[in-house]
Amino acid sequence: MKVTYYPGCSLEGTAIDYAASIGAVAGLLGLTLEELEDWNCCGATAAHSVNHQLSLALPARNLALAESAGRDVVVPCALCFNRLKAADKALKGPEGERLGLAYKGGLKIWDLLDYLTQEPFLSALAPKVVRPLADLKAVCYYGCLVARPPAVTDKADFENPRNMERLLQVLGAHPLDWSYKTDCCGAGLAVARPDLIDTLVQRLYERALRAGAECFVVSCQMCQANLDLPQERISKKFGRDYYLPVLYFTELIGLALGHPEVEKWLRGHLVDPLPLLRRKGLVE
């Protein structure tokens, strides 16, 4: 199976560990990710916050490129997914005419988690599990923008998504119930207002611990960075020694299916997941 793959800028930079795990997992599942030729930045939060014109024109170029390839588009970054979807909707209306773009709007745009948790993939995964993630207690954290707003994302389960939990069950892990799976971590403000992040993210740590979690599982590299990078700072600030590794769902697929490079991806994290995974007997 072949799809058009739009990685987004951070998967070439701070999230290269995520990119590596995605490439490997696609290989394990027989999925060919054909990277969109010559793609550009989607404009992210910056464009929709301060320049409406750019927030449509930047993703529009990608949509036009993808349309000529004619395949479904799969996007790992929640923000890119959201901006491409928003542009796709807007360009089909009067804004498209105003911008004078030749985009017909027949594209199907997926976020990576949704794509890989379709029933055929989950069924194909189950028999390939060689190392069930037994007893790994995790909260699934979806963040905001793969789900909201549903008028843009076309999601049915926007308040209480459950596909990551279903995936974890297939992998043998123990996903926990909690009420904060789509609460915002504030990643877009991480550089300009880190003080706000401390409040938002500490709340997520506390709620995850109260649910009995040993780690977070995420599908968005902004959430990953925002829960992982400041953990030491937040621990100091609140006088608590938080230890909550933040794992990508693709890393857990790789781990359960016995991919040889899992430890290399995990070494990219700041909160080292290896002590937890050793304790669970999941890595040497």
Add this chain to the structure above:
Amino acid sequence: MLDQSIASPALPERLAAALPVSVSACFQCKKCSSGCPLTFAMDLLPDRVIRLVLLGQEEQLLRCRTIWVCSSCETCTTRCPNGIDIAGTMDWLKEEALKRGFASQPGVARFHQTFLDTVRLSGGRLSEPLLLGLYQLKSGETLKKIKSGAIWGELRLGWQLARRGRLLPQLPRRLKGAREINEIFAQAKKRE
């Protein structure tokens, strides 16, 4: 405070031209404010923002902190029973505030603008090290950070990422469509 003498009665109409549902559909249920994760940092709750738009209190809105500390998580827009794009309203106000020199959170505004400048300078894709470097330079707070010691935490974080190959100081290669991208930025500038 509410001041009828400076009200801009055209504000709701101007906003209505940009958004699919008029803010006049608001019946003050306050679901937006109840679900907002950032109210602790706001000076106006989101329902107040919508009410003040209706009352044409433009200057108060353009000067407020709320629009800049909004994280664009879209919870308010998602839950509004009347389909008002509240997060989109915040964006519209941010853009308007910048045009008119009212940004009350210059750090946040500078981050967004530096982000877009970086995409343009690096030829169509964002270079994260360049963004962080330019933002630091433009912030004018480097000296303050050195004095307070905060700079060491940031440098250490940068080093930890670099050591893991996640913050490599290289520019992305120029895209084939670099001219097209330049044109997109030039068009957007013209419309400002």
